[in-house]
Amino acid sequence: MNKKLLTIVLSCALVSSISYNVDAKILRVNRLSGKTRYETSEKIAKEYKMQSNEIGAVILALGTNYPDALSGAVLSKKYNAPILLTTNENKNLALDFIKENLPKGKNVYILGGNGGINNNTESQIKSMGYNTLRLGGSDRYHTNSEIVKNLNPKKGTPIILANSQGFADALSVSPVASSKGYPIFLVSKDKIYDPILSDIKKLSPSEIYVIGGQGSVSDKVVKEVADSTKAKVTRLSGKDRYETSLNIARHFFNEKDNISIASGLGFADALSGSALASLKNEALVLVDNNSIKTQSKFIEEFTNLDIFGGTGSVSENTVNILKGDTIKSQPSTKPDSTTKSDNINKEENIIKPSNNNNSLSDAYKNEVTNKMLQLVNELRASKGVKPLSIIPILNNEAEKRSQHMAKTGEFSHNDTNGNFIFKDELAKINYTYRSIGENIAQNMYTKDPQKQAEALFTQWKNSPGHYKNMVNKDFNQLGFGIEVNSQGLTYATQVFVGK
Structure with a gap:
């Protein structure tokens, strides 16, 4: 009876994993910001250029008001064009970007009529050797119609309905619309204007996405459009702009690689960022700095995070929560739910080290380390991921972690204050990184x-969490350490670094 019980106990292996956020995921954070919305816009445009290698056009939008630009972000993907915010008085940043990054003879699209970006600014752009195309009308609806005509979607293309009186819903869906080529049609809460309805009828869409609740687009408007097209209707909404934005992301984005955030209190950063989000095929989620619990649960599933705007828009505290600085580790897996070893009850497998202090020899540790590196890199190769390099200083850190666990029996990524131990140890030796993770067993x-x-x-x-760390493409360095305690239990640590 006792022998059977011993076998069951010894067949259980205790494991736990962590990455520098929740659920063994990594958020590589890239904040794009400047002192003003125009500098932020330029930073985002430069990132767009870097990501796409070259740009095919530039889209100019007025930086002081949003109506003309609301539906214009959909053109970004079509023309491979970043969106730059500007004014007639402070246009040098935008003009300098165009001059330095857009080949002469290319197009600059100006959103809105002469009441926004005026003819003098347009003439200056022409004198620099560029073609200009103004997409504007007498009001936001006529401008919207001109933008849709320029997008020139095929008959049957799904469309998006969004409220014209606010920016949040239209901008949240803009990256999706741009990536998929879905036109955004602007409506008021209880009315759709004749030119817009006429354009929709001609397009004969297969599906209509309604963004926002009844306070944004009423069922009356939806019914009028649906009756004239016989299209399927899908409403994406929430209790506020933030939940609506989140539900858009949930609906359209299944891949968990890239995601972006911007403040939901102003239009500027989200408008500029929508083009980059479209290029990278990532969701744009609006946040505030007061309540982000719901957003964090969704965002923690992603790998890379782009932030549009400075700390006045999206605070560092908000980013830290999204990164997982206050929610670092998942609970250690309990023995009754972990991987069981087939032969761990064999006598040879429970022999303790023969030396007096129960420590492992350097030769033993080196052989385990080399074999571990081989196994991990074979796994990564099978997934098309580049190999890890073993780093001696990281081996030292991993061994210290294993020695501490073997000595104390503590099995956790965090100290008693909830701080991620590996992160703190790297800080002590001034070891820089882009991303880090840890597996323990x-x-x-x-x-x-x-x-x-x-x-x-x-x-x-x-184990899914540990597996994710071992095949994570953001990591390129590995440290490994192993130690044994007086009861013959081994404690092993893998530490991962991306630089």
Whole structure:
């Protein structure tokens, strides 16, 4: 009876993983900001240029008001064009960007009529050697119609309905609209204007996405459009602009690679950022600095985070929460739910080290480390991911972590104050990084170092969180450490760094 019980206990392996955020995910944070909305716009445009290598055009929008620009972001993907905010009085940043980054003879699209970006500014752009195309009308609806005509969607293309009196809904959906080529049609809450309805009828869309609740686009308007087209209707809404924005992201974005955020209190940063978000095929989620619990649960699933705007728009505290600085680790997996080893009850697998202090020899540690590196890189190669390099200083940090766990029995990524230990240790040695992660495991000592490495690797491979760390493309460095305690339990640590 006792022998059977011992076998069950020894067949359980305790494992836990962490990355520098929640659920073993990494948020590589890239904030694009300047002192003003125009500098922020320029920074985003430069990032757009870097991501796309070259740009095919530039879209200019007035930086002091949003109506003309609301539906214009959809043109970004079509023309491979960043969106620059400008005014007639402070246009040098935009003109300098055009001069330095757009080949002469290319097009500059100006959103809105002469009452916005005026003819003098347009003439100056022409004198620099560029073609200008103004997409504007007598009001926001006629401008909207001109933009849709320029987009020139095919008959049957799905469309988007958004309220023209606010910016949040239209900008939240703009990256999707641009990526997919879906035109955005602007309406008021209870009325759709004849030119807009006429354009929709001609397009005969297969589906209508209504952005926002009844306070944005009433059922009356939706029914009028649906009856004239017989299209399927999908409403994406929430209790406020933030939940609506989040529900748009949830509906359209299944890939968990890139995501962007901007303040929902102003239009400027989100408008500029919508073009880059479209280029990178990422959701644009609006946030405020007061309540982001719901957003953080969604955003933590993504790998890379772009922030549009400075700390006055999206605070560092907000970013820290989204990165997981206050919610770092998932609970250690309990023994009854972890990977079980097939042969761990064999006598040879529970022999303790023969030396007096129960420490492992350097030769043993080196062999386990080399085998672990081989196994991890073989796994990465099978997934098309570049190999990791073993870094001695990271081995030292991983070994210190394993020694501490073996000595104290503590099995956690965090200290008693909730601080991520590995992160703090890297800070002590001034080791810089872009992203970090950690896997830890507890198992029985095996005297064969090759089998020990294979057993630990299998534990981690069979656990989703640990597996994600081992194949994460953002990591390029590895440290490994292993130690044994007086009861013959081994504690192993993998630390990952992206530089």
